[in-house]
Amino acid sequence: MTDTSSPRLSRLIRDTEGFLLPLTEVADDVAVARVEFGFDLPAASTEPSAAALTAPRTAPLSAARATPRTASTPEAADYGSLNGTVVLVTEPVRSPAGLDSVLTDYAGAAALVVPPGTHSHLGDGADLRGSAGRAPVLLERSPHVTWSEILVHLRQLIEGATSALAWPDVDDLSALAAVIAETTGASITIEDPASRVLAHANLGDELDEIRRETILSGAIPDWRIAELEESGFLDTIRRSTDVVERPAEGTSPARSVIALRSEGELIGTIWAAYPAEVDPEPLREVLRDAARAALPVMLRTLRRSPFEKRIRREALGGILAGSADLGPSATLLSLPFSGSFCVLAFTEVAPDREPVLRFHLRAAFADAVLAHVSSAGALHAGHSSVPVGPADVSMGRSGTGERVHLAALVQMSEPMNAEQVRDHVIAALRRSLPKSETLCFGVGTPVDRLDAVHRSWTEAAYVVDAVQAVTEAGPGADDEDVDPTPQKNSGTRASPSTHGRIVGATIRDVAARVVGLQVADTLLAADERVIGGGPGPADGRAPTGQRAQAGAGVLGPAQALAAHDSQHNGSLLETLRVYFATVGNSAEASRRLHVHTNSLRHRLGRIEEITGLSTAEPAERLWLELSVLAHDRS
Secondary structure, three states: EEEEEEHHHHHHHHOOEEEEOOOOOOOOOEEEEEEEEHOOOOOOOOOOHHHHHOOOOOOOOOHHHOOOOOOOOOOOOOOOOOOOOEOOOOOOOOOOOHHHHHHHHHHHHHHEOOOOOHHHHHOOOOOOOOOOHHHHEEEEEEOOOOOHHHHHHHHHHHHHOEEEEOOOOOOHHHHHHHHHHHHHEEEEEEEEEOEEEEEEEEOOOOOHHHHHHHHHHHHOOOOHHHHHHHOHOOOOHHHOOOOOOEOEEOOEEOOOOOEEOOOOOEEEEEEEEEEEOOOOHHHHHHHHHHHHHHHHHHHHHHHHHHHHHHHHHHHHHHHHHOOOOOOHHHHHOOOOOEEEEEEEEEEOOOOHEEEEEEOOHHHOOOOOOOOOOOHHHOOOOOOOOOOOOHHHHOOOOOOOOOEEEEEEEEEEOOOOOHHHHHHHHHHHHOOOOOOOEEEEHHHHHHEHHHHHHHHHHHHHHHHHHHHHHHHHOOOOOOOOOOOOHHHHHOOOOOOOOOOOOEEEEEEOOOHHHHHHHHHHHHHHHHHHHHHOOOOOOOOOOOOOOOOOOOOOOOOOHHHHHHHHHHHOOOHHHHHHHHHHHHOOOHHHHHHOOOOHHHHHHHHHHHHHHHOOOOOOHHHHHHHHHHHHHHHHHH
């Protein structure tokens, strides 16, 4: 039932999706024998030939370098043994000529893995024939994985594919489990080293209790693991390189198990539970073949798992940042350059809720890509076309944390406006989120091109920050201004004490608050570039003969008040915040602060002493208000 052979290049490319980006077509699907770094290959002999020694040296060096190198020229590397080899070319490719040189150097190889960015030098005249005509297939390493990860992954895939099942090609563990079950008549479970179920296939409706509990819980029950450990059965599996059998026990059927190994390391197991009428002898042979067939699929499953989130996060981050080169990221995420796109920015989502959120968003739209993205990292791309965002400032600001949102890039089958997207998301999430859970999100304006997605993200990040500020508002909030979305559209009215609501908003819903955040970010950026910010006076008092704000930028007054409050357990900064929120209405501010109006006047006087600024002077009052705004954003 086995067909021992080397893996084909097309299969290797398929198994490395997301790690390697194909640049040229596979014309001749050659067998892959090995993977090597280019610098590990034997170099060509440096001894010049007799013809070279006697040839007149009249040609200029540039002309000599422009001459294509072949296996017959002394400059060419003698790589006669490159047939079936995948070469990892780590030296950077900086020009079309450099790419031609690499292709010539490694002519005869099955494929070349070149550094990220090489595709920009491919040009219109690139040979797309792949390995036909001795031209290697070009694969570009994803910038989101390392050379070492690529080397290990490719070598393990080759090791696992040297002997494969002569059954229909399987691309995932569930399909493999189904093939084994149909072939043997046994019920199959494929597990990882921690006894978690990765795939299963049942034959018939009858399940023994152990198997039922295993499938329902997604792992072998703890009591069963303890029992198998005590009997030494699991230890036997870990040490064995062949099928291990356990006879039937009462209502529990017989089981045959084989370990999956890569370079001696245990990476999983295949369990077969079968009734008495199944002959265990043919089953043993099938499991041996199944272990070899499962190895590349298991390696891909296990190795992609740690990288998957990182790859998708960084690829999505590149798109959200407005990267000038969207090709690799779009390929990794299978996104077209033209379509209907919209970005959603969510507040922090519990790890166990994220898969549910992803599921419902993908069900609600044509596609959805989710990743936790720092708004600082995503927007700080250095592109003049990207508006100043929450992150452009915080990236350059020391001592402040980055704002991290769960970003969702949704692709719509039919164009929608932002309000329609908001309502569609709310309707979809209401079916899944617990009633006690509060979730806030912002919707960016939809766009029709992938290279415009960064604008939708910038807007969504601002909107969700504005929504979150409303839902988390403290005593300084205006109780009448706590609903970021019109109730008639979404029915998501929130209040400072509200829990269990889905609160979504567009730029129209919270325009004024977004403008305030943008102003704060602009001021903070100006502080960082021109003045450098810096803490307020250590003792909370204005220096003698000098105002506290001098040399400290817009943040100076608020920082001075914050320092005073910290040292004296005071609340001057909060007093100023509430005073501005009530538009200078002393009676209302006193009520919200639960103090007498005389106490409020005393506090305002103390604020003037510390900052050197008066709330009665329009220009100074504006400075104080902007300082508080920027401080709350910092």
